[in-house]
Amino acid sequence: MKQESNLANPPVIVVGGGGHAKVLISALLLLRRQVLGYVDVDDSLPALLGIANLGDDDVVLQHATNEVRLVNGVGSGHSTRLHQTVFEKFAEKGYVFETVIHPNAFVASEVDIEVGAQLMAGAVIQTGVKLGENVIVNTSASVDHDCLIDSHAHIAPGVTLSGGVHVGPGSHIGAGASVIQGVTIGARSIVGAGAVVIRDVPEDVTVVGIPAAVLSKAI
Numbered sequence: 001m002k003q004e005s006n007l008a009n010p011p012v013i014v015v016g017g018g019g020h021a022k023v024l025i026s027a028l029l030l031l032r033r034q035v036l037g038y039v040d041v042d043d044s045l046p047a048l049l050g051i052a053n054l055g056d057d058d059v060v061l062q063h064a065t066n067e068v069r070l071v072n073g074v075g076s077g078h079s080t081r082l083h084q085t086v087f088e089k090f091a092e093k094g095y096v097f098e099t100v101i102h103p104n105a106f107v108a109s110e111v112d113i114e115v116g117a118q119l120m121a122g123a124v125i126q127t128g129v130k131l132g133e134n135v136i137v138n139t140s141a142s143v144d145h146d147c148l149i150d151s152h153a154h155i156a157p158g159v160t161l162s163g164g165v166h167v168g169p170g171s172h173i174g175a176g177a178s179v180i181q182g183v184t185i186g187a188r189s190i191v192g193a194g195a196v197v198i199r200d201v202p203e204d205v206t207v208v209g210i211p212a213a214v215l216s217k218a219i
Contacts, residue, residue, distance in 0.1 A: 012098055013060055014038035014073040015086050017045045017053060021073025023120065023139075025049050027102045028071065038073060057089075065094040072097055072116060072134060076154040078190055080170045084152040087116060087134040097134065105137075114151070132169065144181075156193070168203065177212075 012033055014021050017040030025048050028035050037054035045053050060070065074086045087097060097116030101107065105119040108126050114133040119125065122140035129143050132151035137143060139157040147161050150169035155161065158176040165179050168187035179185065179197040186203030195212040206215045 009033065010067060010069055011036045012069045012071050013054070013063070014051070014071045015057065015060070015090070016040060016073030016075070017042065017048065018073070018075060020075030020136075022048045024071055024073050024100055024118065025051050027100055027120070030103050031100075033098075036068065060090065060095065061093070065096070068095070069098040070095050071100060072118070076136065076156075076172055078172055078174070080152050080154050080172050080188075083136070083154065084134065084170060087152065120157075126163075150187070 012028060013036050014025055017038050021038055025035060029049065035051050037052040038048060039054050039057050039059050041056055043053060043055045047053060070090055072083060072087050074083045076083050099113060099115060099117050101119045102121045104121045105123040110127045111125050112130040114131060116134040117131045118136045120139045123137045124142045126143060126145045128146035130148045132149060134152045135149050136154045138155060141155045141157060141159040143161045144163040146163055147165045149155065149167045152170045153167045154172045156173055156175040159173045160178045162179060162181035164182045166184040167173060168185055170188040171185050173191045174193035176193055177191045177195045183197055184200045185191060186201050188204050189201050190206040191197055191212060192206065192208030195208050196210040197212040201207050207213060208215045
């Protein structure tokens with residue numbers, strides 16, 4: 001398993017103050033990580049689980065890159081663009097994003113996990129899986145053997161990926177969707193909630209239904 005070396009366990013700042021950030025803060029507290037607070041463009045938001053709103057994103061820049069780790073708390077309702085933008089904005093400035101693995105996630109042996117990936121409660125990651133940077137595998141999602149999930153993709157709650165699935169960068173697999181073995185989901189595409197994908201999906205499209213069919217260009 002590849003993760004950023006972090007022996008000193010520096011404190012973390014969560015970027016974003018919505019529901020996804022709240023779930024991540026809960027996981028971080030379970031992992032006994034020190035959370036300095038969260039930042040959000042809306043500095044009037046209340047504390048999350050006792051963790052204070054520190055102000056807007058510029059607050060992060062008051063901390064040296066080697067003093068803190070960041071956690072990407074910006075979720076992905078359907079498009080992963082903002083989640084990716086936040087990651088790239090701070091990574092370019094030299095900040096490192098923490099890899100968050102909920103204590104109730106299952107991660108098999110021989111799994112590669114890049115920096116900033118997030119595995120939520122009940123997620124199952126089987127052997128041979130590769131997760132790119134800034135990937136979200138959300139609550140109770142199942143990723144079977146030898147899948148490749150490219151950077152910035154979001155596997156939403158309850159998704160089932162069979163063996164050998166390739167999810168392209170920036171794609172969003174909607175809640176409860178299923179993808180059969182060996183299928184490729186093109187970059188930046190959206191699989192609608194509850195869809196059943198039985199064939200490859202091109203780049204930059206939205207697919208929905210059972211079996212999944214192209215609805216439109218991705219939003």
